[in-house]
Amino acid sequence: MKIKVLITGGTIDKTYKELAGELSFTETHMVDMLNRGRSMADTLSEVLFLKDSLEMVDSDRAFILDKCQACDEQHILITHGTDTMVETASYLAKSLKDKTVVLFGSMIPYSVNNSDALFNLGMALSAVQLKPSGVHIAMNGKVFDFDKVQKDKSLGIFIDA
């Protein structure tokens, strides 16, 4: 099973920049994470852009949708910031019916101690291989359908909608 991994940014890929003294983007950690997980899954990663999901606009979502539709793979993972992950999932679900798509991210960057990134990647990579067609979100140890999930921003967790 071939799996496309589309990288869009979000907390999961932020890195501490010591000169600026803040977290921002330089490159994705996806290949590092898959290697650390000793993954033998047939994944092909592609960086679409590296953005905080609060700064994502509709043209970004259209670009993600295009990539999902255009690629040969039927199974697609998407890394995404958590703040608008549900919104992007809904956007994709309107047009993508015949592929299995799983969005995920993390609350703590992969490069920061005690990150949930590797766990969430495991959850998502398993789900994209096992779920039927449709758009899903893998966060907080659960796999949600796109239209049955919301982020509780005060707690920082994804819950049933």
Add this chain to the structure above:
Amino acid sequence: MKIKVLITGGTIDKTYKELAGELSFTETHMVDMLNRGRSMADTLSEVLFLKDSLEMVDSDRAFILDKCQACDEQHILITHGTDTMVETASYLAKSLKDKTVVLFGSMIPYSVNNSDALFNLGMALSAVQLKPSGVHIAMNGKVFDFDKVQKDKSLGIFIDA
């Protein structure tokens, strides 16, 4: 969905003992790992024993089987050393038909740098919620049926049998 987590030891739970200068068992890291993953899945963990899987004997496997059969949960995760994971999976599959069981472990202890433990836990926790009844192994980014997997000991990876 209620999920039982049975802990049996294996590399995933080994910890460095500075006085002895070697890796051995004291306690499980399962709760730490689930908390780090910010998991909201309804899991209940139980330590059966903490053993290197090369030292596991048939009475150990019978004990695991008993626990699987006796518990109320239909969904069961089992942490296990990688060396005899396939053997235990086969043993369980003979008697367990109506529950979803997923075994997993890690090649590098959770307490050692660059561990695959958190990734494998994510893979397994997702699989135990999504797979139908049967005994499965989640390792190396894949979810295998118990009778279609083997460990390549020279490479340290699980591959199709």
Add this chain to the structure above:
Amino acid sequence: MKIKVLITGGTIDKTYKELAGELSFTETHMVDMLNRGRSMADTLSEVLFLKDSLEMVDSDRAFILDKCQACDEQHILITHGTDTMVETASYLAKSLKDKTVVLFGSMIPYSVNNSDALFNLGMALSAVQLKPSGVHIAMNGKVFDFDKVQKDKSLGIFIDA
């Protein structure tokens, strides 16, 4: 030898806040760091405040000086943000002649991967026990006199002035 450890904040003690999505202060990691170093040095830590050193004003420096003068210990470690560490060292040196003071911090927070915090603490704790009276800065693998060091902000390193 009794050593006072005065905590003032700086990058070394910043922690990622997942709800805010940024690094800020909650508490010091000093005790964790000393325990991790298995330190048996006779240290007593006190948090004065937790500030980014760019926000530190003269009344903050006067407060640090008061604490240095008032304490019984002759050997004092001070954690400090790197941006104005040299300025604070100079301020203290005007009035503190008979105690050994070593300032240090880190370029990467202790809570972020690949942090220099533990190394710098080791450098500083060694220096405060070995240097004669005076105000010093321990950063980048060197121990500088307060009036012979500057921070090169474009490179993020402390060099001879």
Add this chain to the structure above:
Amino acid sequence: MKIKVLITGGTIDKTYKELAGELSFTETHMVDMLNRGRSMADTLSEVLFLKDSLEMVDSDRAFILDKCQACDEQHILITHGTDTMVETASYLAKSLKDKTVVLFGSMIPYSVNNSDALFNLGMALSAVQLKPSGVHIAMNGKVFDFDKVQKDKSLGIFIDA
């Protein structure tokens, strides 16, 4: 100040080998550690051998002594297993009077969570620049003269002799 760093093995440089399932030596982490500490000290590292210090024999100690005597540097750091660190320090001290030598190691490998390696390197690198001629041991947050220290093996700490 030029500093020679002689690598001899010990717990500090052990790495987990996933195929063997145990900690052993492949290469030193010294350069990684110095880079992580953002060290600008003028250090030159040389691997003499990578041994558990319990397996070190007198010809190994003679080799270390030769290297200390033959090198141009007056300041020498030596990584060493903790079990016979005091013995090697005494051996060197008999013949080395005019150089500053600091031995150090760690109780937990650099590659294992919660390691004291980086802290001890900081302690030792500071001490080798600040101490007068003689052979010293930097462990547990202190710098000991070679003839005033012993390892308490039941506690795993270096204490006054």
